[in-house]
Amino acid sequence: MSRPDIAVTGLGMLTPAGINAESTWKGVCDGEPTAATSGRLVGLPVDFCCSVPFFDAQESLGRRTVHRLDRSAQLALMAAKEALQDAALDTQAWDGTRVGVVIGSGMGACQTWENQHRQLLDRPTRVSPLLISMIGPSTPASEVALLCGALGPTLVTATACASGATAITVARDLLITGQCDIVVAGGTEASNTPLIATGFAQLGALSTRRNDPARASRPFDQARDGFVLGEAAAVLILERAEDAAARGHTPRALLAGCASTTDAHHPTAPHPDGRGLKQAMRAALADAALTPRDVDHVNAHGSSTVLNDAVEAQAISTVLPGGPFVTSTKGALGHSLGATGAVEAALTVLTLQHCLIPPTANLESPDPAFDLNLVVKAAANEHLGVALSNSVGFGGHNVVLAFRTP
Template identity: 45%
Template sequence: MTDVVVTGYGATTPLGGDAASTWDALLAGKSGVGTTTGEWVDKHDLPVKISAQLAVDPSEVLPRVQARRMDRCEQVAVIAAREAWSHAGLAVGKDEEPRVDPTRLAVVIGTGIGGAVTLLDQDDLLETGGLRKVSPLTVPMLMPNGPAAMVSLEINAQGGVHSPASACATGAEALAWAYRLLKAGEVDVVVAGGAEACITGITVAGFVQARTLSQRNDAPEAASRPFDTGRDGFVLGEGAGVLVLEREEFATARGATVHGRLAGIGLTSDAYHITGPDPEGTGQARAMEAAIRTAGLTASDVGHVNCHATSTVVGDVGEARAIRKALGDHPVLTAPKGALGHLVGGAGAVEGLVALLSVRDGIIPATLNLDEKDPGVELDVVAGEPRKLELTAAVNNSFGFGGHNASLLFTK
């Protein structure tokens, strides 16, 4: 069976408007968390006033007319996909022949929440102004498959458009489904990833009521603290990450630059609780074991785990326990959410990209705000400064409400 290779990538995040600036900021130890801006903030006076908003607003990138026809989660998906498509060398001029048969090109981009901002805004217009005020584009803007559909229109993908929705595991699960499509030989190229842009009153209020958000309003940059004894919840973020995945034979034939391989995947479910992970980490461990198995490797080959670690009291320790169960004590860990916040449906794709770059470049970003490691985390977590380390393979973990577990394994 063919190997699956990564030939392009793109991102827009709280750390940067593209993949390169995001990676550089992560290595430099910068934070994307700050005080939340928006009209709704003062209106609702919620106890959480911090978030990880985009470093570059979509309005600065997309033409105004095009931006108005898309929900914000669709906007970030298109921005990241355009970068990935160009980075992979697949963008062509108007009169040039495409470098991939459109019927052999698919899109798998998911979102955890989707176009809720559009839904809320249009409902307000209906209530205050009546039917004539509601946009005819309301449904295309709020539907969960909107980001994937918009990207498919951008690149003329006719080999299938898929939209997984598995909460915080969505972006990673999208990459896993792309892997399966390519392994099955159904297509030659898949543009895959995740997107989320739903920092608004109802989502913040819901997470507050679930007691999952940090309330360090006086110190936003120090709020997201994966594995730290002082952690008190995650910071809601927004953004998107997209990878271009190809069958190795196809990539070689067209002379593409290969940045690494998506060598293995693992998808499992806990069937334990709608929001809480299994405290024993059994399902998470099985996902990591499956990723290793599908890659044809052993646990000793995996030198690094890019952790889901959201900065919640229970989740971080549970993941560490699962890693020890699946891989042993030797992998070196990091947790990008200390800097990025939690991008929900976009998290797995952006953090999958971080894991890929760690393997490619031989460097692991530090976990931000890790001042005192929780004694329940009995593993080596990179903190303070990035660590140079030659890696054969790295695992990226993403776990979501509903018991979704997704592990991806990247190699050189």
């Protein structure tokens, strides 16, 4: 049976590079790092991160809404509002029973957990009566559904740092199987907190360049020493292409295929030969009816850790011997954990739309062991038709999304 094309008809983002898609796109194309010392992390072994710059959530969402939501849910709502506007959808006029929401998160309501635990230790009566609704893993998705009146499936994905990408694969399935006509999909994370930062530092996953935070995240560089913790949210609006055409809306890109695999190897380390990621890349291409030679660009997971970058580089060069242009935006944005797969999917869509590949910020000395066609120093103007977005998460999660131009 023929399968309908899935269109990306809108997107919204809040990242350390800006509080909307336009400013984020400009920031990553300029290759500007965003990591800086954080007042929230003072005195910790790693006291810097990448934070979303000031945004007035109360102006957009209202004081009462902001008061009852963790920052991760606030970011998701803001991204969803932008994506819906970008897709030119009237949420008052649509059939909400045909609209779904899928939002991924790797860590959940970390800021609320930590803040409220401090209240508990200080005086139990100060714990918020809204605590339970604030910390529920389903809250960002249910709040997005409430925002837009989505009455179809409202789901949450949690596949560590691949959560946002997994949300997009689930959304695609809801459209292909006919359960929904529109799906609001993405990821959110706001985990720049003392406990989470300390946990990753104790694990040895974070860069320790306290004297030069802006240059700490160095994907694929031979001097890389760990990732920089970040926060973000990104939401994509997905529809069947024929439905978008019927309402006169031109898609930004098409989600041609996707695949998910698991390494089943180690709680935090990727499989040494990248077998799961290789399998996911090949399966995503097969799902999209594409060949390795069709791929022009890869938005790599590129976390700036010693193990991940080595394994991913080997997987890309093995599966895609044609040498597609490769970049990682984590040099600019840091690693936003469960949101990063959605952020990078949105950036991959913009890359195809503009035929412009953002550079890998801070990549000054590419690891000579890697056989990759890396984009460095400046954005590259190239003719692009097909791109992959790779996402990898602790626990061995691998998700690959294949996008193509309409």
